[in-house]
Amino acid sequence: MHHFSTALVALLAGTASAVVQDWQQCGGTNWKGETQCSSTAGCVVINDYYSQCQPGAAPQPPATPEQPPAVSSVLPGTPVATGVPAGTGPGKTLQSGYYWVRAVAAPNFHKYVQSKPLYATGPAILGDYTTAGQFQIVDSQLVQLVSAPSEPAKLLYGIVSETRMINNLSLPVSWAETKNTYGKFAWNGDGLTWTVAGVSRPNAAAWYVCSGQQMYINLGNYLYGTPAGCADQTIHYYNDKTANNK
Numbered sequence: 407m408h409h410f411s412t413a414l415v416a417l418l419a420g421t422a423s424a425v426v427q428d429w430q431q432c433g434g435t436n437w438k439g440e441t442q443c444s445s446t447a448g449c450v451v452i453n454d455y456y457s458q459c460q461p462g463a464a465p466q467p468p469a470t471p472e473q474p475p476a477v478s479s480v481l482p483g484t485p486v487a488t489g490v491p492a493g494t495g496p497g498k499t500l501q502s503g504y505y506w507v508r509a510v511a512a513p514n515f516h517k518y519v520q521s522k523p524l525y526a527t528g529p530a531i532l533g534d535y536t537t538a539g540q541f542q543i544v545d546s547q548l549v550q551l552v553s554a555p556s557e558p559a560k561l562l563y564g565i566v567s568e569t570r571m572i573n574n575l576s577l578p579v580s581w582a583e584t585k586n587t588y589g590k591f592a593w594n595g596d597g598l599t600w601t602v603a604g605v606s607r608p609n610a611a612a613w614y615v616c617s618g619q620q621m622y623i624n625l626g627n628y629l630y631g632t633p634a635g636c637a638d639q640t641i642h643y644y645n646d647k648t649a650n651n652k
Contacts (some may be wrong), residue, residue, distance in 0.1 A: 412641065413621065415455075417425035424440050424442070424457045424488050425440070425442055425444050426439075426440045426441070426442060426443050426449075427444075427459065428444065428447050428459050428460070429458060429459065429460070429461075429488060429608065430441075430450040430458070430459055431456060431457065431458060431459075432457050432458060432459045433449055433451070433456075433457035434451075434453075434454065434455045434456045434457050435454050435455045436455075437457075441486050443459035444459070444518070445489040446461055446462070447459045447460055447461045447462070447463055448462075448463030448630075449463075450463050450627065450629055450630055451627070451629065452519040452609075452628060452629065454544060460608060460627045460630060460632075462627065462630070463627060463630045473625075484501075491525070491526050492521075492525055492526050492527060492552045492560065492562050492581075492583060493525045493551075493552030493553045493554070493557075493560045493562075494525065494552075494553065494554045494557070495524065495525045495552060495553075495554065496540050496551045496552070496553065496554060496555060497554065497555060498536070498648055498649070499647060499648060500540060500645065500646070500648065500649075501540055501551060501555060503542060504540040504542050504551050504645040505540065505541055505542060505643035505644060505645050506517040506518055506539075506540065506541075506620065506643065506645070506646070506649045507539070507541045507598060507641055507642065507643050507644070508532075508535075508538070508642060508644055508649075509532055509615070509639045509640070509641055509642075510640070510642055511638075511640070513637055514532050514615050514619075514637060514639055515651075516535060516650070516651045516652070517532035517533060517534070517535075517615075517619070518532065518533060518534070518535050518537075518539065518543065518649055519531075519532060519538070519539055519621070520532075520533045520537055520538055520539040520550075521539060521550060521562060521581040522618075522620075523553075524537055525552040525562075526552075526559050526581075527562065527580070527581050527582050527583060528580060528581060528617075529578070529579070529580050529581075529620045529621070530564060530579040530580055530581060530620070530621040531618065531619040531621060532615050532619045532621060532639075533619060533651055534611050534651075535649040535651045536649075538596055538649040539551075539552075541643070543591050543592060543593060546590035546591055546592065547563055547564070547586055547591065548563065548564030548586070548591040548598070549561040549562070549563055549564070549611060550562040550563075550564070550581060557609050562581040562582065562583060562588050562630070563581065563582055563584060563585050564579055564580075564581060564586060564591065565579065565581065565582045565584075565586050565588075566578075566579055566586055566588045566602075566623060567579075567588070568569055568582070568588050570625070572614070572616065572622065572633045572636065573626070573633040575624060575625040575631075576614055576616075576622040576624060576625070576627035576633070576636075577622060577625065578620070578621075578622050579621045579622060579623060582629050588602060589601060589602030589605075590602070591630070593643065594610065594611060596642045596643050596644075597611040597640055597641065597642050598611065598613075598640075598641040598642065598643070599611045600623050605625060607625055608626065608627050608628065609624075609628040611640045611641070612624040612626075612627075612628040612636065612638065612639075612640065612642070613638070613639045613640065613641055614629060614632070614633070614637070614638065614639070615636065615639050616633075616635050616636040616637075617635050622636070624638065628640075
């Protein structure tokens with residue numbers, strides 16, 4: 407009996423001290439499992455229903471305060487608009503086979519993906535619903551419809567730069583008339599994702615929206631280590647007849 411009791415206590419102690427492995431769930435609404443991450447990870451809230459143990463997200467000792475550098479209105483790696491006209495635009499009614507694509511969290515709640523200048527080659531941005539673009543993924547390419555309904559379909563392609571910018575974990579996205587050659591776009595549910603061979607992303611749906619509302623792919627941890635001047639976002643398709651900000 408003595409040996410049985412000792413083993414039982416050891417088993418219960420081991421169970422009580424279970425640690426959630428990196429990249430596994432550690433919390434959220436109605437979560438009944440373990441919540442303790444390892445000493446080198448932190449439990450990061452992704453949304454109301456899901457929190458995740460992310461390496462490097464553990465609280466760090468406070469650093470010695472330094473005078474922040476002057477912030478430029480244009481961050482390093484900001485895509486520069488070329489302004490080359492591509493089309494007159496599909497209008498404000500969603501065309502068959504396409505989606506609106508928008509953010510769903512502050513500070514960009516219901517801001518919509520589009521190009522700047524509108525319907526032209528240049529940076530990908532999040533802007534007002536009144537100028538929302540229309541999109542689809544075709545053969546792993548993110549395409550934007552830029553022609554009028556009465557015209558033959560004309561597309562711009564979402565281009566991902568291979569050059570890392572801002573915090574060395576940000577890839578600028580722009581629009582061009584030639585196809586993207588770096589990585590693949592896909593829908594994960596209604597979320598817009600991007601992956602590329604040789605780069606392991608903690609969250610394939612993580613984006614940054616930075617100065618000028620310009621869009622970057624975030625290669626790092628979502629909601630952790632966000633560079634100054636940027637906001638973390640996930641981007642989702644929406645297929646109502648018209649775009650709105652509600």
